[in-house]
Amino acid sequence: MSPVGREWRREPLYHLDPELNGLLRSELIRQQETLELIASENFASRAVLEATGSVLTNKYAEGLPGARYYGGCDIVDQVEQLAIDRCKAVFGAEHVNVQPHSGSSANLAALFALLDPGDTLMGMELTHGGHLTHGLDINYSGRTYDVVRYHVHRVTETIDYDEVRELALTRRPKLIICGYSSYPRIVDWAAFRAIADECGALLLADIAHIAGLIAAGVHPNPVPYCDVVTSTTHKTLTGPRAGLIMCRQEHARAIDRAVFPGMQGGPLMHVIAAKAVCLKIAQSEEFHRLQRQIVVNCLALAETLAAGGVRLVSGGTDVHLALLDLRSTGLNGLQCQDLLESVGITANRNVVPFEAGKFNVASGLRVGSPAVTTRGFMEPEMRHTGELILRAIAARDDAVALAEIRREVLDLLDRFPLYEFL
Numbered sequence: 504m505s506p507v508g509r510e511w512r513r514e515p516l517y518h519l520d521p522e523l524n525g526l527l528r529s530e531l532i533r534q535q536e537t538l539e540l541i542a543s544e545n546f547a548s549r550a551v552l553e554a555t556g557s558v559l560t561n562k563y564a565e566g567l568p569g570a571r572y573y574g575g576c577d578i579v580d581q582v583e584q585l586a587i588d589r590c591k592a593v594f595g596a597e598h599v600n601v602q603p604h605s606g607s608s609a610n611l612a613a614l615f616a617l618l619d620p621g622d623t624l625m626g627m628e629l630t631h632g633g634h635l636t637h638g639l640d641i642n643y644s645g646r647t648y649d650v651v652r653y654h655v656h657r658v659t660e661t662i663d664y665d666e667v668r669e670l671a672l673t674r675r676p677k678l679i680i681c682g683y684s685s686y687p688r689i690v691d692w693a694a695f696r697a698i699a700d701e702c703g704a705l706l707l708a709d710i711a712h713i714a715g716l717i718a719a720g721v722h723p724n725p726v727p728y729c730d731v732v733t734s735t736t737h738k739t740l741t742g743p744r745a746g747l748i749m750c751r752q753e754h755a756r757a758i759d760r761a762v763f764p765g766m767q768g769g770p771l772m773h774v775i776a777a778k779a780v781c782l783k784i785a786q787s788e789e790f791h792r793l794q795r796q797i798v799v800n801c802l803a804l805a806e807t808l809a810a811g812g813v814r815l816v817s818g819g820t821d822v823h824l825a826l827l828d829l830r831s832t833g834l835n836g837l838q839c840q841d842l843l844e845s846v847g848i849t850a851n852r853n854v855v856p857f858e859a860g861k862f863n864v865a866s867g868l869r870v871g872s873p874a875v876t877t878r879g880f881m882e883p884e885m886r887h888t889g890e891l892i893l894r895a896i897a898a899r900d901d902a903v904a905l906a907e908i909r910r911e912v913l914d915l916l917d918r919f920p921l922y923e924f925l
């Protein structure tokens with residue numbers, strides 16, 4: 504008799520679980536055959552995939568490097584320290600915790616570290632670009648803290664710094680959050696710091712979306728201005744699906760204790776290894792070039808759409824995403840998202856500031872350039888993409904024209920192979 508479990512443990516996935524393996528193959532093909540414009544998505548590199556799929560998934564390591572609650576942590580200590588040191592080098596942070604499982608976990612841990620229940624928290628209104636964890640009423644953040652929401656200006660659709668200052672001086676929040684999920688413009692961190700200082704608040708920047716741009720110097724870095732900076736690692740940073748927290752030394756202990764044991768148990772060491780990989784790449788000139796191209800590409804796409812009559816919220820974009828106001832097209836966000844999906848282009852519906860429409864229908868569409876730029880698109884392909892979107896909108900009821908657009912999307916993608924090694 505063979506030892507228990509020996510046989511199935513050695514079997515490849517395709518043999519052991521053809522059903523699940525088939526789904527993974529289908530998703531690979533979907534990614535290969537889809538023009539990906541979801542602003543928060545990207546294609547992790549081979550090395551990041553390898554680290555994420557490594558034997559580090561087996562290791563428990565509650566605690567921090569050199570101070571764990573389990574034995575056998577010598578190697579993972581070195582892995583985590585590498586990720587921490589590289590993160591400090593990329594962003595110039597005094598202290599880093601690389602254990603948060605996601606951007607939301609990072610934000611909630613930061614709130615847990617800095618605030619007591621009932622304290623006043625100021626964040627941007629979700630429908631104007633903020634995130635769930637910045638104080639949405641049904642999120643933990645909104646249920647636990649007294650939330651003050653600021654907005655973009657009704658005319659410019661950019662952050663209304665006068666309103667932020669006025670609200671901050673009146674309501675005296677303990678913490679102000681800046682950094683957003685659907686804001687197409689540069690954020691003035693210094694202006695937020697000045698407001699925070701004036702009202703005696705702590706300042707947190709959530710750079711989940713723009714971390715890669717910041718690492719490459721394409722967007723100003725909030726680290727010198729903020730008490731705490733949270734991020735994801737899988738968006739512009741092109742790493743594994745996860746989060747991290749940077750902070751000033753004075754908050755280090757509170758942040759570390761909020762992550763563990765406050766909110767999490769064992770860190771995902773395989774994912775931390777993949778964070779170390781992406782933070783190594785983030786220091787390379789090739790990565791910086793990619794980030795510059797992400798911004799150039801987004802502008803090329805946005806300008807093409809604007810020239811075709813689609814209004815851009817705030818009149819343009821400085822970053823990796825643009826927010827389209829679809830109200831002149833006769834389509835709502837959901838209809839447009841579905842229409843584009845039918846021709847092989849994925850994007851997500853998004854509310855437009857001050858709109859009256861329903862949240863799950865929405866009047867806008869968020870488009871982003873990180874994934875297609877990672878795939879190899881340059882300005883000509885972005886302009887072509889914009890034209891395909893405009894044609895799809897115009898031909899919404901013409902099945903033959905939509906089928907032709909789908910063929911063109913596939914032809915375009917064929918020129919930029921994705922994950923050939925898989």
Ligand code: DSN
Nearest residue numbers: 542543606634684685
């Ligand atoms: N889901 C992310 C995004 O798409 O921006 C935010 O959590």
